[in-house]
Amino acid sequence: xxxxxxxxxxxxxRYYLNNGSTLKKTASKFNVNYRTVFKWxxxxxxxxxxxxxRTYKRPWNRTKKGLxxxxxxxxxREPTLTIRKAKEKLRKQGIxxxxxxxxxxxxxxxxxxxxxxxxxxxxxxxxxENSETKESLKKVEIFMRQEDFYQAAKVLNExxxxxxxxxxxxxxxxxxxxxxxLEKFYSLFGKTPYPILTKKLIKLRRNLEERGYFYSALRxxxxxxxxxxxxxxxxxxxxxFAHLREICQEEKLDPALRFSFYCIKxxxxxxxxxxxxxxxxxxxxxxxxxxxxTSNFILNLLxxxxxxxxxxxxxxxxxxxxxxxxxxxxxxxxxxLYITQGKYRDYRTLIRRLEKKDKKINPxxxxxxxxxxxxxxxxxxxxxxxxxLFLKIVKKTELRIYWSFASFFxxxxxxxxxxxxxxxxxxxxxxxxxxxxxxxxxxxxxxxxLNQPPVSKDxxxxxxxxxxxxxxxxxxxxxxxxxxxxxxxxxxxxxxGILHRVCILLPESIQSLLEKGKxxxxxxxxxxxxxxxxxxxxxxxxxxxxxxVYKNQRYLKVNLTPKDTAFLINxxxxxxxxxxxxxxxKIYRNFWRDSKNPSGNLSHLLVRTKKALKIPSHLLEVSYRxxxxxxxxNGIHFTTDYDEFKQILTQAKAVSRAGEWRFSKMEFSRGLKxxxxxxxxKMYDNWxxxxxxxxxxxxxxxxxxxxxELIKRGRTEEAEKLLQEAKEIIPHLNExxxxx
Numbered sequence: 001x002x003x004x005x006x007x008x009x010x011x012x013x014r015y016y017l018n019n020g021s022t023l024k025k026t027a028s029k030f031n032v033n034y035r036t037v038f039k040w041x042x043x044x045x046x047x048x049x050x051x052x053x054r055t056y057k058r059p060w061n062r063t064k065k066g067l068x069x070x071x072x073x074x075x076x077r078e079p080t081l082t083i084r085k086a087k088e089k090l091r092k093q094g095i096x097x098x099x100x101x102x103x104x105x106x107x108x109x110x111x112x113x114x115x116x117x118x119x120x121x122x123x124x125x126x127x128x129e130n131s132e133t134k135e136s137l138k139k140v141e142i143f144m145r146q147e148d149f150y151q152a153a154k155v156l157n158e159x160x161x162x163x164x165x166x167x168x169x170x171x172x173x174x175x176x177x178x179x180x181x182l183e184k185f186y187s188l189f190g191k192t193p194y195p196i197l198t199k200k201l202i203k204l205r206r207n208l209e210e211r212g213y214f215y216s217a218l219r220x221x222x223x224x225x226x227x228x229x230x231x232x233x234x235x236x237x238x239x240x241f242a243h244l245r246e247i248c249q250e251e252k253l254d255p256a257l258r259f260s261f262y263c264i265k266x267x268x269x270x271x272x273x274x275x276x277x278x279x280x281x282x283x284x285x286x287x288x289x290x291x292x293x294t295s296n297f298i299l300n301l302l303x304x305x306x307x308x309x310x311x312x313x314x315x316x317x318x319x320x321x322x323x324x325x326x327x328x329x330x331x332x333x334x335x336x337l338y339i340t341q342g343k344y345r346d347y348r349t350l351i352r353r354l355e356k357k358d359k360k361i362n363p364x365x366x367x368x369x370x371x372x373x374x375x376x377x378x379x380x381x382x383x384x385x386x387x388x389l390f391l392k393i394v395k396k397t398e399l400r401i402y403w404s405f406a407s408f409f410x411x412x413x414x415x416x417x418x419x420x421x422x423x424x425x426x427x428x429x430x431x432x433x434x435x436x437x438x439x440x441x442x443x444x445x446x447x448x449x450l451n452q453p454p455v456s457k458d459x460x461x462x463x464x465x466x467x468x469x470x471x472x473x474x475x476x477x478x479x480x481x482x483x484x485x486x487x488x489x490x491x492x493x494x495x496x497g498i499l500h501r502v503c504i505l506l507p508e509s510i511q512s513l514l515e516k517g518k519x520x521x522x523x524x525x526x527x528x529x530x531x532x533x534x535x536x537x538x539x540x541x542x543x544x545x546x547x548x549v550y551k552n553q554r555y556l557k558v559n560l561t562p563k564d565t566a567f568l569i570n571x572x573x574x575x576x577x578x579x580x581x582x583x584x585x586k587i588y589r590n591f592w593r594d595s596k597n598p599s600g601n602l603s604h605l606l607v608r609t610k611k612a613l614k615i616p617s618h619l620l621e622v623s624y625r626x627x628x629x630x631x632x633x634n635g636i637h638f639t640t641d642y643d644e645f646k647q648i649l650t651q652a653k654a655v656s657r658a659g660e661w662r663f664s665k666m667e668f669s670r671g672l673k674x675x676x677x678x679x680x681x682k683m684y685d686n687w688x689x690x691x692x693x694x695x696x697x698x699x700x701x702x703x704x705x706x707x708x709e710l711i712k713r714g715r716t717e718e719a720e721k722l723l724q725e726a727k728e729i730i731p732h733l734n735e736x737x738x739x740x
Contacts, residue, residue, distance in 0.1 A: 012037060013044045067095065071102055072109040072160065079215040080252035083112075108132075110161030111215060114256065120296030121226075121260040123219055124164040124183045133159055140167050149175055156180050173200075178207050182220050189223060193396055194230035195659070201227060214247045221247075222260045225268070232400050232438035234271045241265050259288045263300045270307045273440045275458040278308070295325055302333065307441070309463025311340055311494040332364070339368050342496030344376035344523070363394040367402070370409060374416060375500050378525035380637070381577050384413050388647060391654040399658045404434055404442035408501075410651075411449075415505045417637060418530035418538050419553065423505060424450060433655065433663055441465070448472050449505055463493050471502050474509035480518065483509040487521050500526055507531050528578075530637055537615060538637040541572045544645065544695070545676030549613065558612045566683040567591060567605055568613075569640075571631070573691075576638035581630040584622065590687045602631075642695060645674045649702055661713070668706045672722070675699055675729050696730055 008030075016026040016037055027034035074086050083102050090097055107113030110127040118126040136155050143152035144167055153175035156162055161179070168176070168184040176184060181204055188197065201224040208217040221244045228237040241261075244250075250261035266281030285301055298321045305313045315337060322330055331354055338347035347368070354365060370386035373379045387410055394402065407430045414423035431446050441462060448468040460466045470486035473479075490499040500522060503510050510532060513520050520527065530536045534552075542548035547565050549556045560568065570590070575582050588598035595601055602622070610620060619634045652667035680692040703726045710719040 009040055010044075013040050016041055017044075067097075068105050068108070068160070070095075071097070071105040072111070073212075075106055075109070075111045076213045076215045079218055079248045079257075108160040110163075112254075114254070116292065117294060118296075119256045119259070119292050119294045121222070121256070121263065121300060122164075122186055122189075122296065123256060124162070124186050125296075126256060127161055127163045129163045133162065137165060137167070144170065153180070178204060178211065178213065179216055182208070182216055185220070186223060189226070194227045194400070198224060198227040198231060209247075218244060218247060218253070218257060222257070222264060225264050229264070229268060229271070230401060232436065234268055234438045234440070237268045238265075238272060241268070255288060255292050259285060259292070259297055259300070262288070263304055267304055267307050270462065271439045271441050273444065273459055275308075275461045279461070282308070293321055293324060295329070298324060299329060306336075308461070309465075309467075309493065309495065311337065311463070312492075315341075315494060332362075335365070335368055337494070338497075339371050340497045341494045342375070342500055342523075344372055347372055348376070363390050363398060363402070366390040366393070367405065367409070371497065371501070374413065375497065375523060376525055378528050379577065380413055380416050380529070384410075384643075384647065387413070388650045391650050394654065396657045396659070399654055400437050403437060403658070404439060404445075407434070408445070410647075412501050412504050415507070416529045416531050417639060418534075418536075420505075420507065420531070421553075433660060436660070449502075452476070463495060464498060467493075467495055467498060468502060471499065471506050471509070475506035476508075478508055478512040480509075480513060480516075483513065483520075504529065504531055536578075536635055536637060537619070538639070539572070539613065541569065541638060541640045542676075543569050543572075544641050544674050544679050546681070551614065556613065560609070560612055562682040563591065563685070564605055564608055564612075566680065566685055566688045568609060569680075569691075570687055571633075572638035572640055573642070575631070575633045576636075576640075578633055578635045578637070581623075581632045584629040584631060587631060590685050606631075641674045642679075645671050646698075648674075665710075668702075672699070672703060672706065678729055700726070700730055 012026065012030050012032065015021065015029070016023065021029075023034040023037050027037050030037075071086065071090070074089060075081055083099050083106070086102050087097065087099055090102075103112055107128060108130060110123070113128050114126045115128060116126075120126055136159055139155050140152045143149075143155065149171050152167060153171050156168070156171070157177040157180055162168065162183050164183070164187060168180060169187050171184070173181055173184070181200075185197065185201060185204065201220055205217050205220040205224060208214075208220055221240060225237050225240050225244075228234075228240060241264075244261075250258055253261070262281040262284045266278045266285065269275070269278035269281070282304055285297075285304060289297055289301055298317065302314050302317060305311070305317070314333070318325075318330070318333055318337070325333075331350065335347060335350050335354065338344070338350060351365070351369065351372070366386050367390050370383045370390070373386060374383040387406060390402075390406060391399075394406075407427070411423040411426045414420075414426060427446055427450055431443070431450075434443055434446060444459065444465060445468055448465070449472070452472065460469065467486060467490055470482065470489060474482035474486055487499065490496050503520075503522065504526065510520050510522065514527070514532060526532070528536075530538045538552050539556075540550040540553070542550075547558070547560065547568075549558050567587075570587075571582065574580070584599070584602070587602060588595075591605075592598040592601050606620060606622075609615070610617060615636065619636050621632050621634055623630045623632050648667055648671035652664045652671060655667065656664035678692075679695055680688045683689075683692075703722060707719040707722050710716070710722070
């Protein structure tokens with residue numbers, strides 16, 4: 001039976017059953033014995049396709065199943081048990097078996113004989129897949145095609161262990177044994193929200209402990225710890241480690257479990273600001289890496305270094321083990337390094353390769369690009385757009401991890417516009433949310449920017465914290481030596497990219513150096529930002545109602561005609577940053593379509609606008625070079641309350657996805673209150689008409705969406721009040737349109 005390919009056996013039986021052929025004719029056609037065809041047909045009718053596809057035959061000298069389970073249970077009961085001690089225990093029970101025999105059983109059950117090149121924090125990926133498992137997976141595939149989850153699970157549950165496969169994810173939990181659930185949850189990690197996964201893991205771990213499956217309980221507990229960290233519950237994560245240590249001491253576990261313990265626990269201590277303990281675990285990870293330099297171990301070690309700000313170490317390890325990592329990981333790590341080190345030109349070259357290679361939008365690449373656009377290009381508007389894109393596409397599970405950086409960078413962008421007070425108020429507002437997410441290390445960075453917290457020597461061992469402290473001191477006392485000390489430290493530890501960001505948020509020391517005409521070591525693009533160049537006019541245009549203008553955060557009394565106002569808004573939204581331009585033809589076509597002298601009309605309009613807004617003539621010019629005729633922004637920054645509305649609503653939705661409704665509600669309300677009335681009143685040009693409809697449609701959609709959420713949460717009165725306020729801004733909206 002086993003000499004003929006399984007697929008051929010199946011084809012022969014199907015021919016015999018489906019073509020009305022006799023046994024002898026079928027046997028003759030395929031050159032096999034008719035008794036064999038009869039046997040195959042009988043097996044097919046009894047057990048289906050899976051039986052004919054089976055090629056695995058249990059070896060004659062393999063340990064009996066009952067004894068195998070007993071030997072496997074020894075390891076489950078005592079995770080640190082060695083093979084020799086297991087042999088001694090079995091001998092006392094009157095069972096004689098060789099060391100090789102015990103090792104073979106443990107290998108089949110996933111406790112030994114690991115693929116050393118694949119050792120990782122994800123145990124199903126380094127378990128050896130034996131012939132029995134491969135055979136069973138063929139059966140499972142057939143049952144899965146038939147959507148017979150019960151039978152598929154039954155086959156999988158009978159296996160001693162199951163390496164990573166595509167079937168487990170699609171089988172409902174209720175059909176799976178505890179061990180198969182554990183393997184499934186490892187496959188689901190990163191695809192399932194952390195709170196949901198945590199609940200499932202807690203339940204599973206307790207079940208495993210009750211059964212005495214402590215080895216599997218350790219594996220479940222480690223994954224539970226990572227999920228708790230993702231949920232921002234560092235204290236619970238550390239308590240979980242204390243519980244797992246009661247089961248066994250991690251020093252005696254196999255290398256993969258040991259590395260997982262050291263790495264996960266060490267990073268948890270960093271987030272809890274217990275640096276000495278963290279460094280102890282770091283050294284243990286480094287020793288294991290020398291012996292087992294696997295791809296996963298290296299990546300996790302780099303994450304460990306990243307949390308401590310050891311970017312010199314990351315650079316060294318990456319050069320040492322680059323060939324062991326796949327190309328995607330290398331490109332991502334290098335792109336992160338270049339941004340952190342302030343090597344923006346190297347980053348630009350690398351990002352072109354990444355964009356060609358990966359068509360999907362990676363949220364972390366989006367954040368990196370935002371930094372590049374600000375720090376190398378000086379483009380505040382595009383950088384803000386990238387952060388908003390990040391908030392739109394980032395997963396709920398990832399937002400809690402990256403929220404600290406995203407919100408910090410938004411504050412940096414506000415500060416870059418010269419709005420330092422707004423930047424710090426933004427950080428203060430979001431500080432409680434960061435506190436709820438549970439990362440004390442990042443909370444400390446916020447506190448350093450906002451206040452002057454008491455800091456211990458141990459905390460200074462985290463390089464980012466120490467750099468923030470040096471820059472805070474330089475900012476407070478405007479001392480050149482303090483800044484030079486911070487710069488030299490950042491240069492030595494490869495943190496210049498971080499220094500560039502923090503200097504924008506704490507600009508006082510840089511401003512002092514510029515006044516004295518001294519070198520700041522900052523890129524030219526950063527020094528051109530409004531925060532360091534007080535001569536650059538920054539206008540804040542309130543267009544969501546009657547026009548209100550602020551110049552460099554001071555109210556500017558203006559009295560413009562509707563057409564002049566429409567032009568100002570048009571220019572602010574289309575060419576609101578230095579270097580941006582609008583083709584004159586587009587301006588003429590929109591504002592003076594039928595005029596015989598549109599250029600003269602524009603000249604008069606520009607004179608009025610420059611005078612009203614106190615804009616120096618050379619900052620807003622018309623260019624007639626060759627065939628290109630443009631109105632060019634030569635150095636003005638415009639921001640609008642409509643941009644702010646979109647930013648606030650994007651942030652509110654992101655926070656809502658992370659499960660923080662109360663905070664999200666507050667932001668939604670703040671964003672909607674930016675509307676003071678109907679925009680573009682008495683402005684009848686085509687562009688203004690289209691923009692009015694776009695803005696009002698956006699406002700209407702957000703109002704209705706927010707009102708629905710309020711009603712869903714039992715806040716009907718608040719929803720009705722919101723809708724009434726909306727009708728004042730959208731007067732043509734009737735009751736039927738407002739139905740929810």
